[in-house]
Amino acid sequence: MDLMLAIxxxxxxxxxPILIAALGELVVERSGVLNLGVEGxxxxxxxxxxxxxxxxGNSYLALLAGAGAGVCASLIFGFLTLSLSANxxxxxxxxxxxxxxxxxxxxxxxxxxxxxxxRPLFPAEFAASPFTKVLFGYSFPVYFAFIMVAAIWYFxxxxxxxxxxxxxxxxxxxxxxxxxxxxxVRYMAVMFGGAMAGxxxxxxxLLLTPQWAERMTAGRGWIAVALVVFASWKPFRLLAGAYxxxxxxTMELYAKAGGGPLSVxxxxxxxxxxxxATVAVLVLISIRRDASTNAPACLGKPFLPSN
Amino acid sequence: xxFRLEKRREPSKLMSYATPVAAVLLTMVLGAVIFSVIGYDGxxxxxxxxxxxxxxxxxxxDLGVKAAPLIIIGVGLSIAYRANVWNIGxxxxxxxGGLAGTGIALLTWGMTGWWILPLMVLAGMLGGMAxxxxxALLKTRLNVNEILTSLMLTYASVQLIYYLIRAPWKDxxxxxxxxxxxxxxxxxLPTIIPGTIVHLGVPIAVLVGLVAWFIMSKSxxxxxxxxxxxxPHAARYGGFSENRTIWLAMLVSGGLAGLAGVLEVAGPxxxxxxxxxxxxxxxxxxxxxxxxxxxxxxxxxxxxxxxTFVGGEVAQTTIGLPxxxxxxxxxxxxxxxxxxxxxxxxxLRRVMPQATxxxx
Numbered sequence: 001m002d003l004m005l006a007i008x009x010x011x012x013x014x015x016x017p018i019l020i021a022a023l024g025e026l027v028v029e030r031s032g033v034l035n036l037g038v039e040g041x042x043x044x045x046x047x048x049x050x051x052x053x054x055x056x057g058n059s060y061l062a063l064l065a066g067a068g069a070g071v072c073a074s075l076i077f078g079f080l081t082l083s084l085s086a087n088x089x090x091x092x093x094x095x096x097x098x099x100x101x102x103x104x105x106x107x108x109x110x111x112x113x114x115x116x117x118x119r120p121l122f123p124a125e126f127a128a129s130p131f132t133k134v135l136f137g138y139s140f141p142v143y144f145a146f147i148m149v150a151a152i153w154y155f156x157x158x159x160x161x162x163x164x165x166x167x168x169x170x171x172x173x174x175x176x177x178x179x180x181x182x183x184x185v186r187y188m189a190v191m192f193g194g195a196m197a198g199x200x201x202x203x204x205x206l207l208l209t210p211q212w213a214e215r216m217t218a219g220r221g222w223i224a225v226a227l228v229v230f231a232s233w234k235p236f237r238l239l240a241g242a243y244x245x246x247x248x249x250t251m252e253l254y255a256k257a258g259g260g261p262l263s264v265x266x267x268x269x270x271x272x273x274x275x276x277a278t279v280a281v282l283v284l285i286s287i288r289r290d291a292s293t294n295a296p297a298c299l300g301k302p303f304l305p306s307n
Numbered sequence: 308x309x310f311r312l313e314k315r316r317e318p319s320k321l322m323s324y325a326t327p328v329a330a331v332l333l334t335m336v337l338g339a340v341i342f343s344v345i346g347y348d349g350x351x352x353x354x355x356x357x358x359x360x361x362x363x364x365x366x367x368x369d370l371g372v373k374a375a376p377l378i379i380i381g382v383g384l385s386i387a388y389r390a391n392v393w394n395i396g397x398x399x400x401x402x403x404g405g406l407a408g409t410g411i412a413l414l415t416w417g418m419t420g421w422w423i424l425p426l427m428v429l430a431g432m433l434g435g436m437a438x439x440x441x442x443a444l445l446k447t448r449l450n451v452n453e454i455l456t457s458l459m460l461t462y463a464s465v466q467l468i469y470y471l472i473r474a475p476w477k478d479x480x481x482x483x484x485x486x487x488x489x490x491x492x493x494x495x496l497p498t499i500i501p502g503t504i505v506h507l508g509v510p511i512a513v514l515v516g517l518v519a520w521f522i523m524s525k526s527x528x529x530x531x532x533x534x535x536x537x538x539p540h541a542a543r544y545g546g547f548s549e550n551r552t553i554w555l556a557m558l559v560s561g562g563l564a565g566l567a568g569v570l571e572v573a574g575p576x577x578x579x580x581x582x583x584x585x586x587x588x589x590x591x592x593x594x595x596x597x598x599x600x601x602x603x604x605x606x607x608x609x610x611x612x613x614x615t616f617v618g619g620e621v622a623q624t625t626i627g628l629p630x631x632x633x634x635x636x637x638x639x640x641x642x643x644x645x646x647x648x649x650x651x652x653x654x655l656r657r658v659m660p661q662a663t664x665x666x667x
Contacts, residue, residue: 036454076642086645089393089454093592094641101634108629214631219462226455268470272463279445279459286449 005130007250012142014253015246017042017203017217019145021224022231022238023152024196029228030156031189032169032298036092037077039221040099041194042201045070047103049202050115050212059118063141063202070198071191073099078190082183085302100215107212118206141203146239148196153235165189169296172303182303197221219275226278230285232294241281248274312653319651326647327597327604331357331611334639342632351626356618356636368503369617370610372575375512376401376567376587378609381594382519382602383563389523389600390532391539392556396442396457397564398588399464400435404565405572406468407434409487409579412494412572413476423493428569435565436558438464443557447550453557465584472579487579496574508570512609515563519602532556564588590616593641612637 021038028035048069053062077095080086118139120127126136156162167175168185176182204216223245231237252270335353343349360366380397387394394400408431415423441460445451469485478488496506523529535542535552543549567587572579594612598604619633 080642080645084646084649086648090596090641091645093395094638094645097589097593097634097641098638101631101638104631105629105635108631219458222455222458226459229452229455266470266474268466268473271469272466275459275462279441279451279456282451282455283445283449286445286451 002130005134007254008134009137010250010253011243011246012138013207013246014249015242016142016145016207017200018220018224018227018245019239019242020141020148020203021197021200021221022227022242023145023148023235024193024200025225026228026231026233026235026238027152027156027165027196028189028193029299030169030233030296031165031186032172032296032301032303033081033186033190034088034092034300035074035077035081035095035190035193036089036225037073037095037099038193038197038224039217039219040096041070041073041197042204042217042221043099043103043215044073045198045201046204046216047107047110047201047212048198050107050110050205053115053206054110054113057116059206060140062118062206063199066198066200066202067195068198070194070196070201072194073198074190074194077194078187081302082186082190085304088300088302096221104214107214110212111214113211115205115210117210139207141199141207144199149235149239156235166296169298172298172301173305176303176305182305186303197224200224223274223278226282229295230281232285233296234294244281245274245277248277311656311658312649313656315652315654319654322647322651323599326650327599327608327644329647330597330640330643333643334636338636338639342628347628347632348626352622352628352632355622355625355628356615356633358618359621360614360617363621366617366621368500368505370613371505371509373616374609374613375506375508376571377591377594377612378512378606379508379515379567379570380560380564380588380591381598381605381609382516383560384591384595385598385600385602385605386519386523386532387556387560388595389536390552390556391536392446392553392560393454394439394442394457394557394560395454395592396439396459396461396588397560397591398584398586399457399461400438400561400564401568401571401588402461402464402468402584403438404431404435404568405579405583406464406471406568407431407565408569408572409471409476412490413487415494416488416491418491419493421493423491424496424573427494427573428566431565431569431572432562433565435568436562439557439561439564440554443554446557447553453553461588468579468583469581472581476579478578485581489578490573494573495577496570504575506570506574508567508574511566511570513606515566516602516606516609523602528555564591590637593637596641597644611640 021042025035025038045066049062049066052065053059073095077091080091081088120137121140121143122136127133156166164180165185168180168182172182201217205212209216227238227241230241252273255265255270256267335357339349339353342352360370380401384394384397408427411427411430438460442453442456445456446453472485472487476487478486480488496508498504498506499510523532531547531552534545535547535549572583576583590612594605594608597611598608615633615636619630622628623630
C-alpha cells in the first residue's frame with residue numbers, strides 16, 4: 001500500500017512538466033503554428049527557474065522567471081516565423097539547439113549546487129493520512145496543470161477569443177478577410193506556449209531533481225510535442241496521455257533503483273522506453289484513421305495575406 | 308524614412324548565396340557584443356572561435372577530421388530536406404551505423420585482411436539505412452510524422468550503446484570501464500598524411516559531396532527530389548510516387564549518417580565508448596541549411612561549423628570560454644540564416660514620406 005502511494009506520487013511528479021508543456025504547445029498548434037522548440041524553451045525555463053530558486057529561495061518567483069524566460073525564447077521563434085515567415089520546422093529546431101547551448105552556458109557555474117524543492121501547496125495537516133496525501137500533498141504546479149487542462153478546454157470551446165484562435169488555425173485567409181489579425185493571434189499563442197514551456201522547464205529543478213544539470217529535460221519537450229498529436233489536439237486527452245507517460249517514466253525509476261520483477265529487463269531498455277512508447281503511441285493513433293483529420297488545417301504553414 | 312517588403316517576381320539567386328555569408332558575419336559581430344555584455348572577452352571569443360583555427364596551421368588537421376562527418380551527414384540531410392522529408396534523427400542513424408561497424412570489428416577481432424574495413428563500412432551504411440527505414444516505413448504506411456519518430460529513435464539508440472558496452476560487448480581487459488576493446492589494426496581507418504590525424508574519411512567526405520552534387524544536379528533522381536520538395540502536386544502529376552521519394556530520401560540520409568558513424572568509430576575512436584554520440588547528427592542540420600541544401604554548399608558549411616568546434620576548444624583553454632558557447636554561436640548562425648531567407652523572396656523597398664501638396 002505504501003509502495004503504491006509512493007509510485008502514485010512519483011507518477012504525478014513526472015507527468016506534470018510534460019502536461020504543462022504539452023498544453024502550451026496545444027494552444028500554439030491550434031492557432032496553426034508548429035513550434036518544435038519546446039525542448040529548448042523548457043531548458044531555458046529550467047535554468048531561469050533554477051537560478052531564481054538558488055538566489056531567492058522563492059519557488060513562485062522561480063516559476064515566474066521560468067515563464068518569463070520561456071516567453072523571451074518564444075519571441076525569437078515568433079519573430080522569425082511570424083514576422084519574417086521563416087520555415088517553422090527549421091526555426092523550431094534552431095530554437096532547441098539555441099536553448100540547449102544557452103542553458104548550458106548560463107548554468108555552467110551552477111553545477112552540483114543543490115536548491116530546495118518547492119514546498120507543498122497545502123499545510124502539512126491536510127496531508128497527514130496517506131489518502132489525503134495523494135490529494136493534498138503536492139506543490140502548486142501539479143494543481144496548476146489540472147486547472148489549465150479545464151481552463152484551456154473552456155477557452156478554446158466556450159469563449160469568443162478561443163473561437164477566433166481556432167478560426168485562425170483552421171483557415172487563416174478567411175480569418176484575415178473578416179478582419180482578425182492572424183499574426184497577432186499567433187504571436188499571443190506562441191508567447192503563451194513559451195510561458196507554459198518555461199514553467200514546465202522550471203518544474204525540473206523545483207519538483208524533480210533539486211539541482212541544475214545540462215540537458216536535464218532529456219527530450220521531455222519532444223515527448224510533449226508528440227503527445228499533442230496523440231491527444232488529437234484535445235486538452236482532456238492530453239491529461240490522459242501525460243499521466244500514461246508519467247507512469248512509464250516512474251517504472252524506469254523503480255527498475256533502476258533495483259529490486260522486484262522490473263529489474264529483469266536491462267535498465268537501458270527502461271530508459272529507452274518513454275521514447276519507444278512515444279513511437280508506439282504515434283503508430284496506434286495513426287491506425288485510428290480519424291486522428292490526423294483533426295489536425296488544424298493551417299498547421300505549420302506560414303501566413304501571407306493573399307491581398 | 309520607412310522600409311517596406313515587396314515580393315520579388317523571382318527568388319533572388321544573389322540573396323541565396325549572400326545570406327549564409329551574411330549570417331556568419333552577423334553572428335561574429337553580434338556574438339562579440341553579446342559575450343562582452345555577459346562578462347566574457349567577446350572580441351577574443353570571436354577571434355579564437357572563428358579565426359584561430361584558420362590561421363594556426365596546426366589546427367588544420369583537426370578541421371578536416373571534424374568537418375568530415377558533418378559534411379557526410381549534412382549531404383544526406385540536404386537531399387532529404389530538398390524533398391521535404393524531415394529526417395532529424397541523423398544522430399541515431401550515425402550511432403547505429405557506428406554500432407554496426409563495431410559489431411564487425413569485434414567479430415573479426417584479431418584477424419587480418421583488406422576486406423575487414425570495407426565490410427565494416429558496408430555494415431555501417433546498412434545499419435544507418437535500417438534505422439532510417441523505421442520512420443520511413445511508419446511515414447509511408449501510416450503517415451506518422453517522421454520528425455518525431457526519427458528523433459525518438461535517436462534517444463533510444465543512445466541507450467543501445469550503453470547496453471552493448473556495459474554487457475555483451477564489454478572489453479574483458481577494460482578494468483570494468485564500459486567500452487569495447489580496441490579494434491585490431493585491420494579494423495582501423497588508415498591516416499592518409501603521415502604524422503597527422505587526417506584519416507581516409509576526410510577525402511571520402513569531399514568525394515561524397517562532389518558525387519551528391521553531380522547526382523542532384525544532373526540525374527533524374529536529383530530532379531525527382533527537387534520537384535517533389537518544391538512542387539508536390541506537379542510531382543504527383545508527373546508520376547513521381549511520393550512514398551518512393553520518402554523512402555529514397557530516408558535511405559540516402561540514413562545510409563550517409565551510418566557511413567559517418569562507422570568512419571568515426573574506425574577512425575578517431577577505434578573502439579566504442581559512451582562518448583561516441585557527439586551531436587554531429589544535430590549539428591549537420593545546421594550544416595545542411597547553411598549550405599543551402601546544395602552538396603557543394605554543404606562542403607563549405609561543414610568546414611565553417613568545424614571551425615567553430617575547433618575554435619570553441621581553443622577558446623576554452625585560452626580565454627576560459629565555456630564549451631556551451633560554441634552551440635550558441637552555431638544556433639545564432641542558423642537564426643540569422645532563417646531570418647535572411649525572407650530577402651530571397653522579398654526585397655526591401657524604401658518608402659518615401661508622402662510629400663503632400665500645398666504645405667508650406
